[in-house]
Amino acid sequence: MIDHRALIDDPQGILAQLRRRGIDSATVDDLTRLVETRREAIQRVEKMRHDLKVTSGEVQQKAKSGDMEAVDSARAQLKSLKAEIKDGEDLQQKVEVELENRILTVPNLPQSSVPDGPDESHNRVERTVGAPTQFDFEPKPHWEVAEKLGILDFERATKMSGSRFAVYFGAGARLERALINFMLDVAAENGYTEVLPPILVRREAMLGAGQYPKFIGESFETLDNEYALIPTAEVPLANLHRDEIIPEDKLPLRYAAFTPCFRREAGAAGKDTRGLIRQHQFNKVELFSYTTPEQSIDEHERLTDNAEEILRRLELPYQVISLCTGDLGFTSSKTYDIEVWLPAQNRYREISSCSNCLDFQARRAHIRCRSTDGDKKAKPRLVHTLNGSGLAVGRTVVAILENYQCADGSVVIPKALVPYFGGDRIALPAQ
């Protein structure tokens, strides 16, 4: 959620930044008007409440002195004031609800270093690491590799769950598990505290993380609508410090969480229907940082590098791109996508997305920090939050199966993963 104070202080500045994301001036004008209406409503109500308070005290004095006639007439008078206040409060609440509803649909302001552009074709490649894997045979898509090895079964998954699900068998299940452990260990080395959070959360948690109300249609909920299945561990991690004031010397706080993630993929009908790329349920290790406002720009680079480190250690070729304003996620002020090379698709595909939300999530979730050195009178400030996949596990399996496949159909296990996997190759099953 953007800062509504800023709409009064610098509406032109806000408009200029939101324009880059395709928000028109009418929207900003509406919001600014609402903010001002709200202010007027508050001032009117507070004035009346003040009068009520003072006069109410006088009633007590009169009652004490036994002047019951004066008490009765004051009561009648206050009763009508009370009714006026009630009307004023209703109006104020109406304005505030409307402002809230409107402002919740406004995306975060992009950082100046974010490239402009309407769609992904304007994303900027920041760096490329490694070169596309070379083969002396035609590399197969991962689902063919996997089915031949007997480690992934998409058809049987439909028996219990329908499309966009997979069953892992044997070495496949083991590979997924090895990757999870490997990623969590690397995260721990980099200073992240491991967290195993609930994956069923209340709607307020979805709101706090910025998923709701915008993406209600993307989520799975329980039948009573009491709980939502998390679409990413970002949701529980962003709510971890709800309503807290964190001493600044504790920041940055870094967390890594392995969780399953659940997404309807409502807008993706027909896309990536084969294989592990786009599933309703997938595993992910998520990295999350809470920082002071001063730290977040640097932390964004660090967090992205921590995610890249997984690919470097697995010796998988990748590139890092900076999303343009039109491709930026709702809550993000700047996002780096890490894309891994997939030989069978002959292109790079997203395997991680690292975003700096600045104070956008913190404002909704009431997460603040306070200076710890000297200045005890310092006002609490909103923290900055950052998140990134480190990495999407299923897609990492895809990348390994495709990049490490051999002509005979077997798959080599990346060296860094051998101790976790307990072997250096997935061989074809004996006939």
Next chain:
RNA sequence: GGAGCGAUGGCCGAGUUGGUCGAAGGCGCUUGACUCGAAAUCAAGUGUGCCGCAAGGCACCGGGGGUUCGAAUCCCUCUCGCUCCGCCA
């Protein structure tokens, strides 16, 4: 699932015949005095948000709603916690 009890400031804990209570007291913390320094002692200060240029004002005693001129205090409801019973692992 049934019955009962509870939720107050960083922590502990008063306040529940409604009235000046943002809230006693203690602890903790900050600053000052004393001290070579520390401890002890003494004094003062010590929540958050919103509106306001400011002075100041308004709100908040788990969340929401109600009664009343006036509610931390009364009523309803939700969430969370504890105790007992039942049920399940």
